[in-house]
Amino acid sequence: MTRPPETQTLPIEAPTERPTLRTVAQATGFSVATVSRALSDDPRIALKTRKTVAEAAERLGYVPDRAARRLRTGRTQVVSLLLNTEHEFLGFTHEFLSGITEVLRGTGYSVTVVPDDIGEDRLDLVRNIMRNNLADGILFTRTECFDPRARLLMESGFPFVSHGRTDFTTPHAWVDFDNEAFARQAVERLVTKGRRRLSLILPEDRFSFTQHLRYGFLSAARAAGIEHEIVAGVTLDSPTPEIAEALRESRRGPTPPDGYICVGEVTALVTMAALVDTGATPGIDADVVAKRASPIFDNIRPRIETVFEDLRATGRAMAEMLLRRMAGEPPEDLHILFKPGQPDWNGGA
Amino acid sequence: MTRPPETQTLPIEAPTERPTLRTVAQATGFSVATVSRALSDDPRIALKTRKTVAEAAERLGYVPDRAARRLRTGRTQVVSLLLNTEHEFLGFTHEFLSGITEVLRGTGYSVTVVPDDIGEDRLDLVRNIMRNNLADGILFTRTECFDPRARLLMESGFPFVSHGRTDFTTPHAWVDFDNEAFARQAVERLVTKGRRRLSLILPEDRFSFTQHLRYGFLSAARAAGIEHEIVAGVTLDSPTPEIAEALRESRRGPTPPDGYICVGEVTALVTMAALVDTGATPGIDADVVAKRASPIFDNIRPRIETVFEDLRATGRAMAEMLLRRMAGEPPEDLHILFKPGQPDWNGGA
DNA sequence: CAGGGGAATTCAAACGTTTCAATAGACCAT
DNA sequence: ATGGTCTATTGAAACGTTTGAATTCCCCTG
Secondary structure, three states, X not given: OOOOOOOOOOOOOOOOOOOOHHHHHHHHOOOHHHHHHHHOOOOOOOHHHXXXXXXXXXXXXXXXXXXXXXXXXXXXXXXXXXXXXXOOOOOHHHHHHHXXXXXXXXOOOXXXXXXXXXXXXXXXXXXXXXXXXXXXXXXXXXXXXXXXXXXXXXHHOOOEEEEOOOOOOOOOOEEEEOHHHHHHHHHHHHHHOOOOEEEEOOOOXXXXXXXXXXXXXXXXXXXXXXXXXXXXXXXXXXXXXXXHHHHHHHOOOOOOOOEEEEOOHXXXXXXXXXXXXXXXXXXXXXXXXXXXXXXXXXXXXXXXXXXXXXXXHHHHHHHHHHHHHHOOOXXXXXEEEEOOEOOOOOOOO | OOOOOOOOOOOOOOOOOOOOHHHHHHHHXXXXXXXXXXXXXXXXXXXXXXXXXXXHHHHHOOOOOHXXXXXXXXXXXXXXXXXXXXXXXXXXXXXXXXXXXXXXXXXOOEEEEEEOOXXXXXXXXXXXXXXXXXXXXXXXOOOEOOOHHHHHHHXXXXXEEEEOOOOOOOOOOEXXXXXXXXXXXXXXXXXXXXXXXXXXXXXXXXXXHHHHHHHHHHHHHHHHOOEEEXXXXXXXXXXXXXXXXXXXXXXXXXXXXXXXXXXXXXXXXXXXXXXXXXXXXXXXXXXXXXXXXXXXXXXXXXXXXXXXXXXHHHHHHHHHHHHHHXXXXXXXXXXXXXXXXXXXXXXXX
């Protein structure tokens, strides 16, 4: 091995500049190119060299400059999370985001949060990210049956994972909760409790999970041969006062519902409030089964029956999948359907 | 003005590469340097030229490459939000983040979320961001009286805004909620309702807002000459079962509290549950005043009295301040103390 | 008409990587 | 010695900006 001419005459520089490849190169006597290759474990570099370089880099505290790498390779080391900021989610955002960052920590990827409100052109958002190279991958929620974002991303071959399935035939990576099973289970639980007139408020029609909920609800209710209604005129995203009014309205009839299935936590609270406000007693005159994502329901009295959707695990799964997609793995087998689980009653009283 | 030699002989290229400064330069006949300066409205460039260039850039859909700019200038156009992922905040994260992104949208800055859990060395996190140039500014929450992150950032002159004040004498930018006033108001409201034995659960001692709450609570309670206790052995961050147990325990005495001040939403629910579970009726045997950040309390029955902390506005304010800090404004006058407001009862029943 | 001054523009270097193509040895077989 | 093959390393260009210094051009003054 050719030892380089002695360039390192100055022993220590006081202000301790941030080390670059050049610093490491000078310290080890190799060229910048070799150091770069050594650090990426390029097999063309002698093993011994790789070790030397790795040690020097460690010792000097070398960390590659993201901007430079990004400029050179075109890869941003960034993942964008499209986040709806208009609606109320209680624990949703927090848990979901926690799961994502948990997985991404230490991978060198960072998450940027991009507000994604129905108001503007959500497609432009995605286009902007792709075109201007703002991220290597995208995560989004509130997936629609024929989600235009998914379509665009698929056409471009851009890595993404959706929270929720689509109806496209081309496969893509997704993570979803089995809302059909949830609805079915909820119906069964209410039926078991002797409830005969079930009520459900659905999300907006364009979301794919709306279809799953509807199907699960309708088929289970029909199978059980009981009365059932899907509350008209409001959706999960309606302002809570409207939802409350719709619920109270539906209770004014001669035979009001005696079993409620709530897909969101807020809706569950609204439902409970509507019951109380119309003179009914939850647990006596009607039962409520709710999907819950946060532990708050442990502390609601009277207790509500809940089915747990683990959003932190969802975030984790989506981040892991996105990593695999960005590493080039085909989307064919990248999906997870979370089954409704029991809440982790770690003693919630 | 010297018209350049005709370089643009090829009229249209099919694959439509992403335009760079060079593209715009070629299209206008100016040099890359001029185009760059023109786009940044450099007064040295003739006004007419600036206009021409701006138009061409617009027409071609030119957007500066962030990586290149970042490499050259050292500025990242990124803001890091240090987010605690361990604790439960209900609407906190969502509202806060929404406020931040709302302000940052269109400024060219993006937000990255960095998990900041007490477990690891939170200082290293900050050091890492500064050293490796991962952001131009930092936002963080859960500020401590002598917050080491704040100290480090101040020493380095790195732009940041904290959610919460510190006890340092050197000024820095912060946004805070007047928790002292909140505690005081809460005491007064309970006293007005005839409550004589007040109870409060505080956050961990090291947080600066804990001191404000304590002071407000103690001084108001003493002024009113009524009994008061700060629940021992648990904090706001304790697991909810522990909080619940502590509350039930405190109700076992001969004269249990009849007025509760809850600093968090979860705690408020736990308190309500503890009351019910020990046979007391909220609103009759005891009253609860809670700080609320999300609208869910509109839908809790019986209704709780709440004081609203607008976290979306807090996020907005912090983002705005950070922009000003990053633009070089000194921190002297950059602080906002949000006064406890009335909840925006837009009709919640 | 030399040359000073100012306005407008351009040149070229630099930021820190990655990577293609080239080079330098070493070893082996002719 | 000559050439070939293989391994280990290096030189240099490129990614798209920004910016200090240089250049060009024109007008004006003496």
